[in-house]
Amino acid sequence: MTTPLLDPGAAIRLLPRGAAVVAAPGCGTPETLLTALGAHAHVLGSPRLYSGLQLGAYPFLDAAAAGHLTYRTWHPYGPARAALSPGRVDYVPARASAVPGLLDEWRTDAVLVRVSPPDRNGWCSLGPSASYVCHAVERATVVLAEVDPAVPRTTGDSAVHASQVTAWVEADGPACEFPAAARDETSDRVAAHVLGLLPDAPTLQLGIGAVPEALTAYLGESGLRDVRFVGMGNDAMVALFEAGVLRRRDTDPPAVSAAELMGTRVLMDFADRNPAIVLRDSRHAHAPAVLAQVPRLVSVNSAIEVDLAGQVSSELVGRRQVSGIGGSADFVEAGFGSAGGLTVVALTSTTPDGRRSRVVPRLGTHLVSLARHTPDVVVTEHGVAWLRGRTVHERAEALVAIAHPDHQAPLLDSLEET
Structure with a gap:
């Protein structure tokens, strides 16, 4: 040097x-x-x-x-x-x-x-x-x-x-790693519902969390082939190459086109000199106009709350900032513009302690991460709520139906009051 x-x-x-x-x-x-x-x-x-x-x-x-x-x-x-x-x-x-x-x-x-x-x-x-x-x-x-x-x-x-x-x-220590989020029965059930929404040969964008991890793992047994990923790479994707789910390594576009690889040594070693995993600048990897040209782009992101209007909060818990917008807004636009594309918001129906519903009458914050017209579908462990093309009342009813049964009564009450 x-x-x-x-x-x-x-x-x-x-x-x-x-x-x-x-x-x-x-x-x-x-x-x-x-x-x-x-x-x-x-x-x-x-x-x-x-x-x-x-x-x-x-x-x-x-x-x-x-x-x-x-x-x-x-x-x-x-x-x-x-x-x-x-x-x-x-x-x-x-x-x-x-x-x-x-x-x-x-x-x-x-x-x-x-x-x-x-x-x-x-x-x-x-x-x-x-x-x-x-x-x-x-x-x-x-x-x-x-x-x-x-x-x-x-x-x-x-x-x-x-x-x-x-x-x-x-460098005076090993690189930072991002271990997989802990999966449980609830997140697996959410992922199973999302899996049923996927078209043949989809291109997937997955956010961070237990549901995306579970969905990636489920793809190995899904029978789907010619799957691609954009946005981010994680450890679970490595097994999909061996299972034959992802596109072959010598294809263009590549099997994984990511702005970031978020994983452990497993992913890093697999990505080393591997032409099937390509890193892209945000001006390409997150550009809605570029991504919308990809057919069958399915964007799957998590949320903190979804209200009965279909508005999504993914940044705040109360007044506490816990996350950023990241690429979600970009991928939502890309999914909307993609031929055969889909925008999915996937979340568990309650907070981890089960005390609070994450499907709510109105968001607990005045700040909205995704406007009500953006999600095509919302998924919890209790099912799938299609929002695209539905009336205000139909959307609210669909969202109540996928809330946790213990929390549906107050949601129905709020629905009747509007």
């Missing part, structure tokens, strides 16, 4: 004072550099950090609490949820396809990434994380890269040349 190999603190001190710094998200989280940023933020002139869904320990939050840096995220997760505080840790409501443009508006001085070592031609891989990271590297004047030999060399928009890197550091 002709670019210097520095200790993390020395590398972070290369940032301009007051720099706007972008960090790679997910399983590409550059935790070594973020730790150094948190430790040295007090001498960097109040840097501003931006990122999507981060994994790991969020080692910069103490610096934010002390006022030494500010952090903006469009996907609060883990420790960041509790740390949200105006002017220090802030949430930016933004759909995934808009993020590259926002980085231009905010200015991108520097980017922190985790990469594979350069090959003989000087090329490194961003591995599991393309999304907005490619654009940030293109725009930044300072690129700090922590090197990890275990980062998979992925195909697509994930290449960074050594000449683009300002300084290297050695």
Whole structure:
């Protein structure tokens, strides 16, 4: 490497004072550099950090609490949820396809990434994380890269040349992983209902959670073939290749076209140099106009609540911000425009303790993640509610029918009062 190999603190001190710094998200989280940023933020002139869904320990939050840096995220997760505080840790409501443009508006001085070592031609891989990271590297004047030999060399928009890197550091620990969500009988029943909605040879976009994990696992026994995935890759998809469910590895478009790979070593090892799994920049991977050209695109996303009007809340529990918009708005539009496409909202009918219905008369927040005209169908473990083309009253009746039986009476009462 002709670019210097520095200790993390020395590398972070290369940032301009007051720099706007972008960090790679997910399983590409550059935790070594973020730790150094948190430790040295007090001498960097109040840097501003931006990122999507981060994994790991969020080692910069103490610096934010002390006022030494500010952090903006469009996907609060883990420790960041509790740390949200105006002017220090802030949430930016933004759909995934808009993020590259926002980085231009905010200015991108520097980017922190985790990469594979350069090959003989000087090329490194961003591995599991393309999304907005490619654009940030293109725009930044300072690129700090922590090197990890275990980062998979992925195909697509994930290449960074050594000449683009300002300084290297050695990763001081393993990459962040995203284990599969715990499945249970209820989430499996939801997934089974969703499985029955899928057309032949579908292209699927799945969100995060137990229901998407269960649905992916069920595909292996479904008899479906020529399945594709867009948006995100997870561990459960690996078995689908062996089961012959996904398209062959040498086809174009590829079997998996993802902005992020969210999984464990199982997925990373499988993705290494695998042309069937292609990483795409958000300007492609989340662009509704691009995705709508894909036939039979089925978007399956979770929610916190759905009300009897068909409005969806997926970001807040009460007043507490627990998630971001992510790619859901983009994929909903894409599913609407796709020939034979479908937009599915899938959720369990109650909160985990069973005390509260997640099908409600009106959302518990005035903020709506998806408007009532967007979902084609809502699914719980109790069945399928088709909303597309139905009247206001028919939609409400269909939603009551898939609520938990213990909560249907008050929903019916509210329906009769309207």
